[in-house]
Amino acid sequence: MHALRKITVTILTLCCSVVYGQKKIQFQDISFNEAIAKARATGKLVFVDASGANQSAILKQVQEEVFTQDSVATFFNENCISIHVNMQAPEGREFARHLAMLMYPVYLFFDKDTTQIDFVSAGVVAKDAPVLMKKARSSLAEAQQRARNTNHIVFATGSWKEMLATAKKENKLIFLDAYTTWCRPCIMMAKNVFTLDHVAEYYNANFINVTMDMEKGDGPALVKKYKIRAYPDFLWIDGDGNVVYRNGGYKEPDVFIATGKEANSKKKKS
Known part of the structure; x- marks a missing residue:
């Protein structure tokens, strides 16, 4: 009996040691701005767990079953500055503009320039745990690519009348990025696509680029x-004010370039 009790105690001790030694994502008690500063100094991502004051069953599930996986914890601790943001606290109201109209609870990845690279809801992670690592790895790769970028689409300034005159003089189409400040895809295009080298090189060489808030x-x-009804709406317009081609909605970089080439081919045909 004494030997059995000793074995039982040993097993319990080992089990407790395993649980105690289990890895988990290390969240830092700092603000979003402080996390961004650390990201700039280290080259890491900023990973934000944006949620309310009350921890739902889904959030607890993710914290206990996903954040504690060794591979997940190791990757995040090595490559991310991880923080919690209580969306119902003052810091949450300040952070809300970075949500870009997303609903929380949600997990977000930002680069050192506060560009929101990707996101995934807590509910999705609870149902499909591997999606978190997929998002994390692709976000890190994109952040590293962005760090190497030095170019962006150059948007002309002036009145619409002046833009038409310039287009006619240079025999180029106007690329009009018709946006609103409340449109999430518009925000994502401006931060995630217009700032990439290969996108900028094509659009700067081929179009008179104009970005315009359609409410001002x-x-x-x-x-x-x-007749613009949805945003973002992309219009390619000649110097006479005629729409040669139009498209819209969020576009991945390569698709956006292909769309521009299609627009340019319409101009040449006409």
Whole structure:
């Protein structure tokens, strides 16, 4: 009996040691801005767990079953500055603009320039745990690529009348990025696509690029003239004000370049 009790105690001790030694994602008690500063100094991602004050069953499941996986914890601890943001606290209200209209609870990946590279909801991770690592790895690769970028689409300034005159003089199409400040795909295009070297090289060489808030300045008149109903709306317009080609919605970089080439081919045919 004494030997059996000793064995039982030993097993319990070993089990406790395993649980105690288990890895987990290490979250830092710092603000988003402080995390970004650390990311700039280290080249790491910023991983944000944005949720409310109350921990739901889904959040607890992810914390206990996903954040504690050795491979997940190792990757995040080596490559991310991880923080919690309580969306119902003052820091949450400050952080809300970075959510880009996403609903929380949600997990987000940012680069050192506060570009939101990717996100995934807590509910999705709870159902499909591997998706978190997939998002994390692709976000790190994209952040590293962005760090090497030095170019961006150069948008012309001036009145719409001046843009038309420039397009006619240079025999180029105007690429009009018709956006609104509340449109999440518009925000993502501006931060994630317009800032890439290969996108910028093509658009800067081939178009008079114009980005315009459709609720300000010349925007409302163009909404009416070109019957813009959804955002972002991309229009390629000649110097006479005629729409040669149009498309819209969030586009991955290669698709966005292909769309521009299609627009340019319409101009040449006409």
